[in-house]
Amino acid sequence: MSSAAALCPQALTSATRSVWGNLQSCQVHMGIPLGAGRFGEGSGIARLSTELGFCGFLGCTFRRAAGEQNGFKERSRKRGLATSASGNFDRRRPVEVSRRDSSRNAPSGERRQQRTKFRDDISPHRAVVVVRLLRIEEGGAYADILSWDSTIDTTREMQYVQRTLGFSTAELEPRGRRLVTEEVAGIVRWKRYLDYLIFSQFRGEERDYERMEPLLRQILRLGVYELVMLEMSPYAVVNEATQLAKIALRAGAGGMVNGLLRAVATNQIENNHPSPVLEGDDRSQARALATIHSHPVWMVRKWMARFGKEETIELLQYNNRRPTFALRANIAQGVSPEDLSAQLDKLEVAHEKSPYVPEFVRLSIGMQDVLRAGLLKDGLCAVQDESAGLVVCVVDPQPGEHIIDCCAAPGGKALFLAAKLNGTGKVLAVDINEGRLRILEEAAEQLGVSNIVSTLCCDLRNYTADVTGTADKVLLDAPCSGLGVLAKRADLRWRRTPEEILGLNDLQDQLLDSAAKLVKPGGVLVYSTCSIEPAENHERVAAFIDGHPEFVIESAEAFIPKELVSEEGYFASKPHKHLIDGAFAARLRKTQ
Numbered sequence: 244m245s246s247a248a249a250l251c252p253q254a255l256t257s258a259t260r261s262v263w264g265n266l267q268s269c270q271v272h273m274g275i276p277l278g279a280g281r282f283g284e285g286s287g288i289a290r291l292s293t294e295l296g297f298c299g300f301l302g303c304t305f306r307r308a309a310g311e312q313n314g315f316k317e318r319s320r321k322r323g324l325a326t327s328a329s330g331n332f333d334r335r336r337p338v339e340v341s342r343r344d345s346s347r348n349a350p351s352g353e354r355r356q357q358r359t360k361f362r363d364d365i366s367p368h369r370a371v372v373v374v375r376l377l378r379i380e381e382g383g384a385y386a387d388i389l390s391w392d393s394t395i396d397t398t399r400e401m402q403y404v405q406r407t408l409g410f411s412t413a414e415l416e417p418r419g420r421r422l423v424t425e426e427v428a429g430i431v432r433w434k435r436y437l438d439y440l441i442f443s444q445f446r447g448e449e450r451d452y453e454r455m456e457p458l459l460r461q462i463l464r465l466g467v468y469e470l471v472m473l474e475m476s477p478y479a480v481v482n483e484a485t486q487l488a489k490i491a492l493r494a495g496a497g498g499m500v501n502g503l504l505r506a507v508a509t510n511q512i513e514n515n516h517p518s519p520v521l522e523g524d525d526r527s528q529a530r531a532l533a534t535i536h537s538h539p540v541w542m543v544r545k546w547m548a549r550f551g552k553e554e555t556i557e558l559l560q561y562n563n564r565r566p567t568f569a570l571r572a573n574i575a576q577g578v579s580p581e582d583l584s585a586q587l588d589k590l591e592v593a594h595e596k597s598p599y600v601p602e603f604v605r606l607s608i609g610m611q612d613v614l615r616a617g618l619l620k621d622g623l624c625a626v627q628d629e630s631a632g633l634v635v636c637v638v639d640p641q642p643g644e645h646i647i648d649c650c651a652a653p654g655g656k657a658l659f660l661a662a663k664l665n666g667t668g669k670v671l672a673v674d675i676n677e678g679r680l681r682i683l684e685e686a687a688e689q690l691g692v693s694n695i696v697s698t699l700c701c702d703l704r705n706y707t708a709d710v711t712g713t714a715d716k717v718l719l720d721a722p723c724s725g726l727g728v729l730a731k732r733a734d735l736r737w738r739r740t741p742e743e744i745l746g747l748n749d750l751q752d753q754l755l756d757s758a759a760k761l762v763k764p765g766g767v768l769v770y771s772t773c774s775i776e777p778a779e780n781h782e783r784v785a786a787f788i789d790g791h792p793e794f795v796i797e798s799a800e801a802f803i804p805k806e807l808v809s810e811e812g813y814f815a816s817k818p819h820k821h822l823i824d825g826a827f828a829a830r831l832r833k834t835q
């Protein structure tokens with residue numbers, strides 16, 4: 244599998260920076276019931292985490308699966324990350340990174356004692372946040388995968404803290420857990436802007452700043468985030484961050500943190516933070532916007548060239564918003580959207596009907612209550628972004644049809660396709676990733692569509708080498724950059740590169756050629772992504788049509804609201820305009 248094949252951010256999408264966490268986040272966009280893979284024998288949270296960690300939806304996980312492991316291992320070792328006996332990065336073990344151990348020269352007994360010291364002057368959430376940030380930045384963990392599920396035992400997390408920082412704290416209460424999830428996602432998202440504020444108060448050369456110890460940097464980011472973005476009391480923030488740096492690093496580090504955060508706190512009170520000036524040529528303006536809205540410069544430049552400055556700012560702002568979520572009523576179990584709405588009313592969870600997909604309801608808060616009430620575990624609904632539902636609407640499955648979902652795992656769209664078949668017809672879910680297919684199979688059981696869905700693990704390109712098309716409809720939800728789902732995937736913006744996106748285009752073309760072979764004459768092929776980039780969307784379809792004159796474009800307008808349909812007849816959502824994830828789908832009819 245090429246490394247490009249690894250990229251599959253939709254899964255990631257979901258995400259959530261909300262309390263119900265990462266595992267879930269992976270599943271959200273995909274429409275997997277959050278319970279899937281979490282409760283069965285050997286398939287608990289731990290297995291799902293491993294699964295996600297391996298095949299991920301995200302780039303880095305993919306990269307590892309795709310054979311770039313060596314570089315990663317090498318990096319891990321250099322940085323002292325925990326590796327398993329096989330040399331693989333082991334998420335279960337603490338990442339002990341770059342803490343300068345002030346007790347290094349102490350006698351071993353004393354050192355052990357210091358390591359296990361209990362500190363009640365450091366809030367547990369702050370200790371956990373800096374350790375998680377280290378794991379994400381130094382250890383390659385995903386922000387989503389580190390989100391918190393209320394059902395997870397926190398003991399292991401606190402062991403990470405103890406081993407990384409050298410002391411233990413109180414256990415996290417539920418409120419602390421929520422704060423951890425919120426802060427980790429927020430700090431990852433706002434990293435560039437936070438670093439700008441930190442650097443503006445840093446007394447030293449840029450070189451020294453670049454070389455700053457990773458733990459010290461995370462403590463500063465946490466302090467600045469709490470002061471500026473959460474507007475917490477400066478007294479508590481500055482004192483605890485100072486103390487944390489003193490204990491986990493050394494006295495001098497504490498002094499530095501104290502001075503810097505006090506300066507930021509003063510600017511906060513006086514509303515006097517420095518700000519990059521939006522002037523000069525496009526490049527300078529893109530740099531300024533990238534800092535103000537905390538995105539990579541290349542992304543901002545790309546969008547400015549396409550959308551203009553004002554619209555780019557809207558998109559950047561949308562990507563920094565707290566993401567909202569949608570639930571899909573499981574019509575396969577006879578649950579109508581009205582039934583789901585009544586259940587949510589009972590739980591006093593505020594929600595509204597999706598204006599785009601009849602089976603969906605939107606909520607901005609209250610997911611924890613939905614989880615606790617077991618609506619997902621019982622298969623009454625699934626968490627899924629409306630954009631994923633809209634792709635299924637463009638396929639327009641009809642009872643009795645034979646449908647192939649070519650890149651199906653972990654299965655959000657396949658399961659909704661199956662539900663729409665109303666008990667008759669077949670969905671064949673093909674994917675190269677076995678672990679993710681297992682998640683799909685469990686979710687199909689949970690949602691009551693396992694009689695409709697079957698799975699096949701293979702590389703689509705090999706599978707179609709000599710088949711003749713028999714499917715009524717084929718969906719190719721291709722591996723992509725995921726630039727449409729940045730609001731839900733806090734760390735994705737920092738993981739993507741322009742080269743990676745270019746590299747994906749070949750794979751997308753090859754998969755399209757393969758998927759086309761499965762469609763019977765007169766049948767329909769839908770190509771979709773969770774990207775807003777023309778290079779992955781319109782341009783791929785144009786290239787495909789060039790080489791396949793037997794396919795014609797059919798407008799999506801007959802299947803979804805007009806406002807979501809582009810001039811060319813494609814479904815193309817813009818996050819900042821439609822307030823859902825950015826996604827794309829082209830409906831292509833095979834004429835002969």
Ligand SMILES: C[S@@+](CC[C@H](N)C(=O)[O-])C[C@H]1O[C@@H](n2cnc3c(N)ncnc32)[C@H](O)[C@@H]1O
Nearest residue numbers: 248251273650651653654655656675702703720
């Ligand atoms: C965007 S994700 C699919 C999400 C899925 N449609 C859903 O709704 O849950 C892309 C998928 O393509 C799969 N994939 C990548 N290369 C493939 C190949 N050559 N053959 C089959 N599947 C492949 C990945 O394993 C990944 O699961």
